[in-house]
Amino acid sequence: MSDPHAVPARPPAPQLLESRFLALRPQPAPARPRVGGRVVAIASGKGGVGKTWFAITLAHALARGGARVLLFDGDLGLANVDIQLGLMPERDLSSVVSGGMTLEEAAVRHAGGFDIVAGRSGSGALSALDGVTLARVLLALRKAAERYDYVIIDLGAGLDATVRRMAVFADLLLVVATEEPTSLTDAYAVLKLHAADRGADRGSIAASEARIVVNQAGSRTGGERTYATLARACTAFLGHAPRLAGVIRRDERVPDAIRRQTPILARHPTAPAAEDVETVAAGLAGD
C-alpha cells in the first residue's frame, strides 16, 4: 500500500537535470603536472601561412619579456628557421639524432636573447625519423625544457605522423590560419586530428590545449571574423571551440625583415605585425 503522507515525486528542476548531465559528461584528462618550461608547438596544415616567421617572432618577444626561450626547428624535412635568421649554425639537430650531442649542446645563441636548435633542410635522415628516434628527440626536448621557460617548436606544414606526434607532445598547440578558405579548412583538419590524438593519448598525455592564431589579417576585426568562422565549425563538429591566441595583421615589414634575414622585432619593433605578436606573447605569459 502506498504511504498517504508521501510527497509525490516531482520531475527534477531543469537546472538540476542539467547539472546531472554535466556530472555524467566524460571528464577531460587530468592536466599532466608540467616539469620545466612550457612547450608550445606552431602548426597550420596549409603551408606558407607564416608559421616559421611567427615562431621566431614569438620566441623573440618572449625573450624580450625576460623569459628563457628555446626555439626548436621541428620542420624536419625543410628546416628554415636558420634561413629566415641568416644563420649558418655549425651544429644542429642532426648531431642530436646521430647521438653525438645533447639538445643543449646543439643549441646556438641568437643575439635576440634566445637559443635555437636548427634543423637541416633537405636532410632525408631528419625528415624520415623513425618512431623510436622521434621519441628520443622528444624526450631530450622535455629534458631541455627544464632549463627554459618556453620551448617553441616550429612544425612543418601538413599532417604527417611526425607533425601530429610533436603537436600532441606540446603543452599548447597554436594553429596558424589566414583568411583564405583553404587555410581555414586545413587548420580545422589539424584541430580535428589533434582532438582525436589527445583523446587517444588520454591518461599518458596531458590536455595539450589548442588555440588559434589568425595571421596576415587585413584588419583586427577581419581576423576576429575569421576566427569566429573557424570556431563555429569547431563547436558544430568537434563540440568545443579553441580560444583565440591572437590576430596578427598583414604587414609589408614582415617580408622585408625575412628578406633581410633579421627578426622583425629587431628591424621594425613598432610594426603592427610585430606588436601583434608581442600581444600574443603577453597573453601566453599571463596564462
Ligand SMILES: Nc1ncnc2c1ncn2[C@@H]1O[C@H](COP(=O)(O)OP(=O)(O)OP(=O)(O)O)[C@@H](O)[C@H]1O
Ligand atoms: N603578418 C604577415 N604579413 C605579411 N606577410 C606575412 C605575414 N606572415 C607571413 N608572411 C609571409 O608569408 C611567407 C611565408 O612565411 P613562413 O615561411 O614563415 O611560412 P610557413 O608557414 O613557415 O611556411 P612553410 O609551411 O613552408 O614552412 C613569408 O615569406 C612572409 O612574407
Ligand SMILES: [Mg+2]
Ligand atoms: Mg616554415
